[in-house]
Amino acid sequence: MNIIQHRREDAPAVVEALISHPAVRKVNFTGSTPVGSIVAKLCGQYLKPVLLELGGKAPQIVLDDADIQKAAQAAVAGAWAHVIPLVSLY
Numbered sequence: 001m002n003i004i005q006h007r008r009e010d011a012p013a014v015v016e017a018l019i020s021h022p023a024v025r026k027v028n029f030t031g032s033t034p035v036g037s038i039v040a041k042l043c044g045q046y047l048k049p050v051l052l053e054l055g056g057k058a059p060q061i062v063l064d065d066a067d068i069q070k071a072a073q074a075a076v077a078g079a080w081a082h083v084i085p086l087v088s089l090y
Contacts, residue, residue: 004054010033019046026050 006014008053015035019027019042028040028051043050053059060078062071 012038015039016042019043019048024048029053 004014004018011034013017015038018024019039019089023080026042029036030053033054036052040050040052042048060071062068062075
């Protein structure tokens with residue numbers, strides 16, 4: 001697994017360099033919809049399988065030795081910690 005952070009304006013060049021490399025056989029991407037669109041286009045161009053999780057928030061990596069109940073509670077708390085209700089129920 002590789003995690004790469006870069007400036008937004010560098011995304012097209014960084015993504016193409018990675019996807020076009022012959023060692024890359026499959027791409028899983030979690031991130032913004034605009035960058036996901038670039039990833040999808042390039043995977044099609046280079047004929048690489050791709051899995052996209054776009055516009056999501058609070059991604060989690062849960063290891064084999066984790067307490068699954070605590071991990072689930074942390075994931076839910078993280079996903080909803082900064083949500084502002086769009087409609088008041090009062």
